[in-house]
Amino acid sequence: MNGDQIAEVDGGRPVVFRGATLVTMDDAGVIDGGDVLVIGDTIAEVGRGLAVPDDAVEVDASGGILMPGMVDTHRHMWQTALRGYGADWTLTQYFVFYYLNWGKIFRPEDVHAGNVLSAIEAVDAGVTTTLDWSHGLRTVEHGDAALDALRSSPGRFVLAYGNIFAGPWEWTATPEFRAFVERFGASDDMLGLQLAFDVTGDPEFPERAAFEAARDLGLRVTTHAGVWGATNDQSIALMWDNGFMTPDVTYVHAATLSEDSYQRIAASGGTASVSTESEQSAGQGYPPTWELRRHGIPVSLSMDTSVWWSADLFSAMRATLSADRSREHLEAHVRGETVVHNRLRAEDVVRWATIGGATALGLDAVTGSLTPGKKADLVLIKNEESPAMYPLLHPYGSVVYQAGRADVHTVLVNGRVAKHDHRLTGVDLAAAKAAVGRTVDYARTTMGEEAWREGMTPELPPAERIPNPYTYTDYDGGEDRHRAARED
Ligand SMILES: [Zn+2]
Structure with a gap:
């Protein structure tokens, strides 16, 4: 999707994700090489080789996992x-x-x-x-x-x-x-x-x-x-x-x-x-x-x-x-x-x-699931640059043990594009960061430097080490080698 298409999808133009491993989380289970058609704010169809409206924007989801938000x-x-x-x-x-x-x-x-x-x-x-x-x-x-x-x-x-x-x-x-x-x-x-x-x-x-x-x-x-x-x-x-x-x-x-x-x-x-x-x-x-x-x-x-x-x-x-x-x-x-x-x-x-x-x-x-009739909250996990995203053999295993947020390629919320091609869309991250920066400054000033520092690094009483009955000299070479190794 390019910028214009994202705006059109947000405006209600249908979008179809093609060729993904679908993790539906409903009775359909996992569908390999599956498509999901979204019309407006809703999941219209889920399956293989879907016939879609002529004006549907197509997203190549092959090599990826499409799951519910x-x-x-x-x-x-x-x-x-x-x-x-x-x-x-x-x-x-x-x-x-x-x-x-x-x-x-x-x-x-x-x-x-x-x-x-x-x-x-x-x-x-x-x-x-x-x-x-x-x-x-x-x-x-x-x-x-x-x-x-x-x-x-x-x-x-x-x-x-x-x-x-x-x-x-x-x-x-x-x-x-x-x-x-x-x-x-x-x-x-x-x-x-x-x-x-x-x-x-x-x-x-x-x-x-x-x-x-x-x-x-x-x-x-x-x-x-x-x-x-x-x-x-x-x-x-x-x-x-x-x-x-x-x-x-x-x-x-x-x-x-x-x-x-x-x-x-x-x-x-x-x-x-x-x-x-x-x-x-x-x-x-x-x-x-x-x-x-x-x-x-x-x-x-x-x-x-x-x-x-x-x-x-x-x-x-x-x-x-x-x-x-x-x-x-x-x-x-x-x-x-x-x-x-x-x-x-x-x-x-x-x-x-x-x-x-x-x-x-x-x-x-x-x-919560890729079910026709539900609202279109979708996550496409796809990252061709990542060695950890190939091969996709056990889709649930890949989601849990291999994927991370950097692999989140596209996100739809209620049919609107929140992220595409690994980039957030329609949010002002700079403004959000600036506002949080002001809060940090305010909190730090109000608390004072000392309280700020103490809050972040809580005091730690000394830990007691368990006495060890063994002396590590009892191997071949004994004390001499031990000392030699230390002096190296
Ligand atoms: Zn809580």
Whole structure:
């Protein structure tokens, strides 16, 4: 597609992708040498050798994999403004930084800047739908800024409205928030609204009012559940006892929970959002997919926050498959056994990253698979310059273990071209970067140099080395050779 054709496709001209390995993620499975015809915002046909309208723009997708756009069910997009700043944090350091010390300095324009860059980053990586777990909305002006950023960015979004600086029973009840919901209007395919808050386990269950607000307003709830040291089985029990565990709830992380809590989630039809890289690094608990699938709890994937990680779901799929298999091996070895079948397949994590995410957001009729009638959210993975993209033998394996965001050739969101020939289209990346640059300057100035530096490089107490009973002199040549080698 050239520039004119991209504009015409955006204007509704049909486009056909020819000759790809189609990873449909529906009953059609994998189709080699397949075509996908998009008319307007919709997938019109999927198959081989499609007859298409005369004016269809043709994209040569041969040698590539065409898959549904990926879905991230939990990302704190506003935190993208400090990308990578917390690379060495634990969860405690994250809480201290954002919840206690510095989260409150973020202005509406800072939330806006983070969201815009995060949205662009997502489509660049082939993520076409993102739930923005937006818990920095200290005022409704912050909420408007978050919303404005999502409305003006490529991608399908759900704004999960949250505010860590007040109790959810407080902010959900304010007239300003209710007016915001009124202004937002009805959720649609492109932009939805949910409530985002956590249940601390306080036996008084103050979160009741927030759940009631969600029910009254007809909004889904997303909640960090099963987070070591923060939310646990007590939170689940309170939700259960008070009748707030429903299919409209997504449990983020869902690690460090008991068997009983998993049974309740499964029985109530809830879904999970697993952020494997986050759980592995920050310490919410072992990535729980190995438990979730034993209970039949639907899984979706997420990246959590770019203050550590990124919006790249290839990374999530890879980490999740590895963590799940790693746990299976570990459990077996503890029993003195050997795993002879990898129960979790590459196909499973691709499913979680696509239709699994769509299901968790209630958008499975809209996106998440290459199915005629669904909205055209497509990702073409094709990179003729990459040795890792050839040969394509196991398409799911190539998606999970070989591909990366640099291999994302073309992205369509709702039939519009967001990326083509490895280049973003229709976004002003320079402006997005400049806005984030202003936020970084502001945060750094407000915090002061010392706090800025300490925040980024948390203090590390000295580590104690385990005493080693062996002396490495006991081999042929002994002490002399050892010394000679050192003096070389
Ligand atoms: Zn989170």
